[in-house]
Structure formats: C-alpha cells, structure tokens
C-alpha cells in the first residue's frame with residue numbers, strides 16, 4: 009500500500025453504516041458548520057465528512073492523511089445536528105471515525121499525537137495530577153513567572169494559546185471532600201449529585217461554588233460523589249477505551265449515591281454524560297446502568313429553572329449570552345439559561361447575532377487547531393462587542409476561558425461568567 | 437483528471453487553500469442533493485472575485501476544458517456535476533452582501549450568499565427576499581438564479597426570475613458583462629430573464645441585483661385537516677376560484693405527516709388522509725375575514741378540523757414540519773426519489789389518482805407533498821436501493837409520473853431543473869424543432885459548449901456512461 013494508514017473501518021466500535029445512511033445528502037447542514045463557513049470546502053462540511061466516512065467504509069479511500077485531517081478539523085460542535093432534517097447523529101459518526109483512526113493508524117501528524125496522548129491519558133483521568141497542575145499554574149501566575157516567561161518569549165508556539173487562555177488571577181481550586189452532602193437552604197425538593205467537571209473545578213472554582221449555592225437555594229440537597237473526568241475530551245480525540253473506563257467509574261459512583269438527578273454546570277461534560285448510554289451500548293455489564301445514568305443527567309440551568317431560588321436581589325448588568333455548542337446543539341438547551349437570567353431583577357439580557365455559532369473552544373480544539381479556533385473566536389467577539397455588554401454569560405468552562413481570552417485580546421473589559429454565578433449574586 | 441500543469445497554474449492564481457486537487461478530497465464534489473448521478477470532477481477551485489472567475493474561465497477556454505459553477509450543491513437534478521473531468525468553480529466564497537438600498541428596495545449580492553442570510557440581514561429593517569426554497573438555509577442565490585428556484589411562497593410572489601433585476605456574468609469566453617441592472621423593464625432584450633433558469637449553461641453569475649420586499653404587516657398560518665386528498669385538492673381549487681390569493685398553499689399526505697410527526701412533532705394529525713397548510717400575509721386589516729372565508733371553504737369540503745396557529749411558535753413549527761418533509765422521509769425509508777412534476781391545478785385530483793396507480797403497479801409506496809397552489813407536485817417514491825430491481829422500478833415510476841404530468845398538460849419540472857436527471861425526458865415535452873431552437877440559444881452564449889456541458893438536452897449515452905449510477909453500497913436516501 010502506497011500510503012500509511014488503514015483501509016475500511018473494522019467492526020470494533022465503528023461508525024455505524026446505518027447511521028451514515030440516514031444522511032440524505034441534502035446539504036442543509038452546510039451553512040451551519042463553522043469549518044465550512046470559514047473554508048467553504050465541502051470536505052470540511054458535515055455532509056462532506058459523512059461522504060468521506062462512507063468512502064472509507066466502501067474502501068474507496070484510505071484512512072490516511074486527507075481523511076484524518078478532515079475528521080480532526082471538525083469541532084464536534086454538533087451544529088450540523090441542529091440543522092439536519094434527517095436526524096443524523098453526526099457526533100457518533102465522527103467520534104467513531106476518530107476512534108478507528110486512533111486505534112488503526114499512527115494518528116495525527118507531528119508532535120500533536122504524543123502531546124494529545126500525554127494530556128488525555130496522563131493528566132485528565134487523574135484528579136490529583138490536575139489539581140497539582142492547577143496549583144502550579146497559580147504559582148506560575150502569582151510568582152510573576154508568567155510575566156517573565158511571556159516577556160522573554162519562552163513559550164513554544166504550540167503552548168502559547170494554552171498560556172493565553174489562563175484567566176488572570178486563578179482562584180484556588182475547589183476541593184470538597186468526596187462524599188460530602190450539603191443540605192438544602194429551605195424545604196427539600198430534590199437530591200442532586202453534582203458532577204463538578206475537571207476544568208471548572210480546577211480553574212474556575214467560583215463557578216463550582218456558585219453552582220452548589222444556587223442548587224441549595226432552590227431546595228436541592230447536593231451530594232458530591234467521588235468522581236472521574238467525564239471522558240468527553242477522550243472521545244473527541246478518539247481514545248474511546250480510556251473514556252469507557254472513566255464512564256464506568258462515574259456510573260458506579262453516581263448510581264450508588266442514590267440521587268434523583270445528576271447535575272453538571274459544564275455543557276461539555278453534560279453532553280457527554282448524556283451519551284454514556286451510547287458509548288457503552290455494546291457493553292453487556294454496563295449498557296443498562298449507562299441508560300439509567302444518562303437519563304438522570306441535567307444541566308444546572310435545567311435544574312434551577314425547575315427548582316428556582318426565590319426572592320432574588322437585583323443584579324444591574326447588561327449581559328450578552330453565548331450558547332455553548334454542547335448546550336444548544338448537543339442538548340437542545342437554549343431557553344433555560346436565558347430564562348434563568350431573565351429571572352434576575354435589574355439584569356438586561358442582550359441577544360447577540362448568531363448566539364449559537366461556535367466560539368472555537370470545543371474541548372481542547374483550540375489547542376490542537378489554533379488557527380481555526382482563532383478565526384471563529386474573532387467572529388464571536390465581534391458579535392459580542394456589537395451589543396456592548398457589561399458581562400458575558402455562557403454555561404461551559406471551555407467557552408468561558410476561550411471568550412475570556414478573546415475579550416482580553418481585544419482589550420474589552422466585560423468579564424465572562426457562568427449564568428449561575430449571576431444567579432448566585434442575586435441569591436442571598 | 438486535469439493535467440498537473442493546469443492545477444499548478446490555478447494554484448498560482450488562487451493559492452493552495454482555494455484549489456482542491458487531491459483525488460481523496462475530490463469525491464465529495466461528485467454529486468449534489470441527487471446522489472443518483474455522480475461524476476468526479478477534475479479539479480475544484482474557489483475564486484473570490486469576478487476577475488478570478490474570468491481568469492479561471494479563460495484558462496478553461498484556452499485548454500478547452502469544460503467548467504461548471506457550484507453553489508451549495510443542494511440541487512436536485514445533478515446540475516452542478518462536472519461530467520467532463522474539467523473544473524468545478526465553487527462560488528461559495530463569494531458570499532458577501534455588497535450593497536443594500538432600502539429606498540430602491542434592492543440589494544446587490546455575490547452569488548455564493550446563502551439565500552436565508554439575505555433575509556436575515558435585512559429583516560431587522562422590515563424587509564425580506566421573497567423566494568424561499570425549502571433549502572433556503574443552505575442553498576445559494578447563484579444556484580437559485582440558475583434553477584429559477586421557487587418555494588412555498590411562489591404562489592403569491594413568483595419564482596426567482598421575478599426578483600432578479602440584474603446580473604454580472606462571466607461569459608463562457610471569460611468576458612465580464614452586465615445583464616439588466618437596477619431597474620425593471622429596461623429597453624432591449626430581457627437577457628436577465630434569459631439567464632435566470634439557464635441551469636448554469638450560459639455563464640457564471642458573479643453579482644446579482646435582487647429585489648427586496650417590505651415584510652408583510654401580518655402573517656397568519658392555518659391548518660386544514662381532511663380525510664381524503666380529493667377534499668384537500670378541491671379546497672385549493674375553490675380558494676383560488678373565489679379570488680383569494682394566499683401566500684402559500686401546501687398539501688401533505690398521510691405518509692408525509694406521519695414521517696414528519698415521528699421526527700419533529702410539528703402538530704400534524706397522524707390519522708388524517710391529507711393536511712392543507714394555508715398562509716395569508718399582508719395588511720392586518722381584513723385578514724381575519726379572509727381566514728373566516730378559508731375556514732368556511734375547508735368546512736364545505738368536509739374538513740374535519742380547521743385551526744389557526746395561535747402564535748409565532750406554532751406557526752414556525754408547522755412550517756418546520758413542512759420544510760423538513762424531505763429529511764423526515766430519510767427516517768422511514770432507506771432511499772427515496774423525489775419528482776418535481778407540474779400539472780394544471782384543476783387536474784390535481786386526477787394526477788394523484790394516477791400516481792397511486794403507478795405506485796401500486798410497481799409495488800412501491802409513493803408519498804406526496806406539494807405546492808398545491810401552483811400545481812407543483814413532489815411525489816416521493818420510497819424504495820430500498822439494496823434490493824437491486826427496486827432502484828430501477830423507482831426510476832421507472834418516476835418516468836411514468838412525469839409522463840402522466842405532461843399528458844395532463846403539465847411540465848417535467850416546477851423548480852428543480854432538468855440537469856442530467858431529466859434530460860432524456862425532454863422529448864416528452866418538446867419537439868425536435870423546439871429543442872433545436874433552445875440549442876441555438878445556448879450556442880450564442882457558449883459556442884464551444886464548455887460551460888456546463890452534457891445537461892438539459894437529451895443525451896442517449898447518459899445513464900450508464902457519463903455518470904456512475906449507484907455503486908454497490910446502499911447510499912442514503914436520494915432527494
């Protein structure tokens with residue numbers, strides 16, 4: 009064989025042929041796709057990507073350089089799923105394809121592959137290491153080292169964006185002893201097991217605190233079971249086996265907690281937790297448990313609109329809301345976060361143009377594909393700047409970091425917060 | 437394959453990001469929304485200006501390579517296929533709105549602009565761009581011009597040709613000219629009218645001046661529920677007979693409403709033989725009265741329920757259901773083949789009966805959704821391409837349906853164009869003399885026949901040679 013790479017998908021956890029057939033090639037997804045809007049190349053459109061997958065399944069093209077590039081330039085933002093009249097589960101197809109690429113080929117070119125492996129396999133599955141890293145990063149900022157390193161241009165280009173993404177003045181990470189159970193503020197209405205999420209927990213501790221606060225204020229008993237990373241980044245990258253291990257750990261822990269609801273404040277994690285049922289569909293020991301688990305998962309905005317805290321204080325801010333892809337497209341949650349913000353007296357909710365267009369964060373996409381990520385970010389910031397907000401609200405840690413960076417880069421003052429942080433401010 | 441030397445020249449002109457030459461990439465350009473017909477292009481280029489288009493066309497002309505424009509590739513007749521291993525000129529990057537003039541009620545846009553984006557851009561000023569094909573969230577203005585596309589609102593507002601004032605065109609020899617301009621009814625030949633609907637065979641549009649309309653003051657959407665298609669069809673005839681001009685009149689049969697309901701829960705009844713969607717728009721005054729008249733007409737034709745959408749949300753849902761019909765079929769059948777026939781409105785009940793017969797004879801289910809006000813039908817032949825003879829039976833059904841339409845005094849296509857799909861049916865409608873006259877007109881624009889060759893006119897060798905038909909693996913559903 010002339011090219012490196014592999015031919016045809018094998019049978020293991022492959023993108024399903026029947027699912028590919030659901031694509032009727034109508035093209036209605038094209039204008040919804042961020043990479044197509046930027047490049048206008050059909051290989052980098054949802055329909056084109058599915059066509060390429062079919063071509064691999066048929067043995068017309070190999071899983072090699074071109075195919076791999078188009079699969080990994082996809083943000084897995086799932087905007088195409090919102091646009092598709094035929095109900096194609098694009099996510100399952102692209103993630104299945106990446107799983108095959110990771111298992112059967114040498115993966116991504118250059119240094120990206122080993123770095124990906126190190127970060128995803130060496131770091132995220134281990135909460136201890138993540139916290140250590142967060143502490144080191146904080147030290148890096150507080151000590152003035154960040155300023156020094158930046159001024160001496162010591163950061164290799166691949167890590168530069170990662171460095172820029174760090175919010176200034178990192179708060180201390182939230183280390184609640186696992187197993188804690190926090191009573192509701194008023195009469196008990198539900199028991200919520202809180203899935204804290206790695207990034208929020210280690211880099212955005214105020215979001216974690218606010219989430220616990222508003223859940224309790226709305227009448228939830230909040231449990232914090234011992235937990236693992238949700239595995240979303242692993243699945244996006246194609247490391248399906250690692251993700252399955254993480255999923256099994258979480259399923260055991262959360263089902264054992266006995267909570268009615270499994271709540272997360274991270275759109276990315278929530279979308280993945282709701283997909284455990286698909287991830288483990290072929291695992292006889294876990295398929296049923298995964299179903300039960302996924303059925304209980306809620307985004308925090310769903311829970312607080314159902315169990316809203318009462319007697320809110322005014323929060324006089326002009327707030328621009330950005331729809332995270334993994335809320336709007338993956339979970340079809342658009343109304344609840346807005347409703348949550350509208351409940352707050354004095355708060356003016358501003359609608360930006362194309363609020364559900366991707367900001368380019370997409371898990372760790374911004375680190376892997378910085379050029380595309382920045383193009384999308386710039387467009388997002390334009391639409392935000394146009395409404396002159398005093399704050400930006402969005403319900404996903406990745407988006408908070410990404411848009412925060414975009415705002416700083418353009419010298420814009422408005423900070424980026426999670427909607428629950430605003431609710432917490434309003435909630436005595 | 438296009439010679440490497442030519443690909444190099446194109447790359448020097450446009451840069452590597454705007455030239456697609458890798459055979460592993462090119463396959464995504466081998467079909468449009470109609471995957472029945474496929475042909476892999478030689479090379480795909482993405483110009484950003486009219487001058488670049490002209491340079492590309494001149495290269496093609498010099499090398500005697502065929503070339504064809506491509507918009508979003510949502511076409512349903514294989515119009516943007518490159519049958520000759522030449523150059524696909526993707527207009528997708530030319531997607532700017534160059535000028536909006538509300539006083540003159542027009543906009544000048546580039547042809548790669550997505551149809552809906554134009555309306556989105558002007559709606560906050562109270563305007564809209566009227567042609568609204570169901571594919572409007574993705575298809576391009578240039579593609580609409582080439583196909584003279586219509587939509588549900590064609591009944592009241594007409595097709596694309598009624599909304600294009602002028603065009604900048606790169607002719608097949610590379611010359612840049614203007615047809616029409618900023619005003620309607622200019623002296624001389626109506627060359628804009630000639631170009632619109634020419635299916636990409638007369639040149640490549642690089643700027644389009646379109647009319648903008650003020651958005652109607654009020655819009656009202658109604659749903660009539662009927663036991664039979666005949667009752668729904670008769671209602672349509674009576675509405676028009678009584679002189680009411682709704683903005684849209686759309687009928688869906690039971691197979692369609694069931695598929696749509698399974699998918700998006702638009703609020704259609706599952707057990708009704710047919711539903712009729714009526715939209716009224718215009719000044720608020722008098723609208724309620726019109727709605728009453730329509731309700732009465734529905735009742736006189738045995739409607740079992742007539743409902744007015746109570747708010748914008750319900751309205752949008754009903755329309756989303758209608759516009760998602762094609763997609764929804766994908767969930768009830770492995771493959772489908774959509775037809776685009778036209779009959780005089782009064783013959784609707786007759787053609788529907790014939791379609792049912794044709795389906796029964798071939799043992800295939802046929803769903804129906806159509807722009808009833810225009811007599812423009814979209815019968816959808818449902819089949820399973822994995823069963824070999826089903827594909828040929830579906831094609832046979834299609835041919836018989838179109839023949840029946842023509843026999844009833846109708847036409848082969850209402851809005852999807854002839855392309856490669858229906859080229860061999862042209863003699864059903866046109867005599868050799870008619871076709872020769874059209875051929876002569878094409879010669880005027882494209883004497884070398886390099887601009888989108890192999891389309892529209894009958895081609896006996898097609899169906900087996902020019903395009904690959906349906907390779908082994910079952911594809912998705914074919915719109």
Ligand SMILES: Cc1cc2nc3c(=O)[nH]c(=O)nc-3n(C[C@H](O)[C@H](O)[C@H](O)COP(=O)(O)OP(=O)(O)OC[C@H]3O[C@@H](n4cnc5c(N)ncnc54)[C@H](O)[C@@H]3O)c2cc1C
Nearest residue numbers: 507508509510511515570576578579582585586636641851
């Ligand atoms: C789900 C679905 C629903 C649809 N509903 C409708 C409908 O309601 N009404 C309707 O009329 N059609 C409908 N269509 C068909 C299709 O969307 C239209 O024909 C549309 O106008 C094609 O636009 P496009 O940009 O995708 O063009 P393409 O498919 O890319 O090209 C179509 C033709 O236009 C030519 N062309 C493209 N750009 C230019 C240019 N700049 N200059 C010259 N020629 C050019 C091409 O060469 C080709 O011949 C539907 C299609 C789908 C998939």
Ligand code: SF4
Nearest residue numbers: 041082083085086088
């Ligand atoms: S997931 Fe996002 S980037 Fe990927 S194909 Fe779909 S819309 Fe495009």
Ligand code: SF4
Nearest residue numbers: 031032034035037092
């Ligand atoms: S919208 Fe859905 S069915 Fe249509 S081309 Fe895209 S993925 Fe396929």
